[in-house]
Amino acid sequence: MPYTAEHKARTRERIVMAARELFNRHGFESVSIDQIMARAKLTRGGFYNHFPSKAALYAEAVQSFTDQNPFALRLARWKRPLPEPRKLARMLVESYLSDEVLDDADLHCPLYALPSDVVRAGPEPQAAYTAVLRSMSAILRNALPDDVPDAEARVHLIVTLCVGSMIIARTTHDPALGRSIRNVARKQALALLAT
Incomplete structure (x- = not known):
């Protein structure tokens, strides 16, 4: 059957x-x-x-992070109406840079966990990686009013702060240094969301 x-x-x-x-x-x-x-x-x-x-599976595994990440899963369990966009973006930054996510390799975002691999894996995984990047960027962009002249630059900077600080925190041998870098990145990212 x-x-x-x-x-x-x-x-x-x-x-x-x-x-x-x-x-x-x-x-x-x-x-x-x-x-x-x-x-x-x-x-x-x-x-x-x-x-x-295997490359097609890799692309789907990367893409799956869009709706199978700690932030998305938390929102799926949310019993109230979703928070307004700025609060949602702040929640994303806080979740992304959290100790919980850093300490659990299964929760790692492909933006910081897999960049070198994605480059070598070919166009399908690269397209999936780009989709994850755009998904994160969209949440951040929705948090900024339309009249903010440098909104796109702010979004790119926030993504760079989040991803870059997690790469360093994940790879450094000094946990205190990694924590400090994530704290600075969090502070700066949240400041960029406040207009």
Whole structure:
């Protein structure tokens, strides 16, 4: 008996989530299809029923961060109307730069966890990476009034502060230095949101 569309969708989602965790921890080149399928508790033979290539899976794993990140998951559980755009953007910055996110490699955003890998993986992952960047930028841009003349520059600077400080915090051997850099980035990003 053939599997239902719902079963296929759930299986595909398991593969994507397993891949995302492994790619975040080990990088694109170091993770095999066999490892991904084992992590998803599936056999390798089923991989090509869902994806034409590892690069296509990588692109989907990167793209999945748009709605499977700590901030988006928090909003999905939100029981009230969503906060106004400026508060939403502040929440994004706070969540992005939090200790919780830094300490959990499975929650790492591909913008700071995977940039070198994405460059080497090809156009599909690069397009997915760009979509994640645009999604984050859109939340920040919505927080700034239309009459702010340097709104786009502010958004780019906030993204750079968030992503750059997380790269440094993730890679430095000195936790105090990483914390200090994230605190400065948070302060400056929030100041840029205040007009």
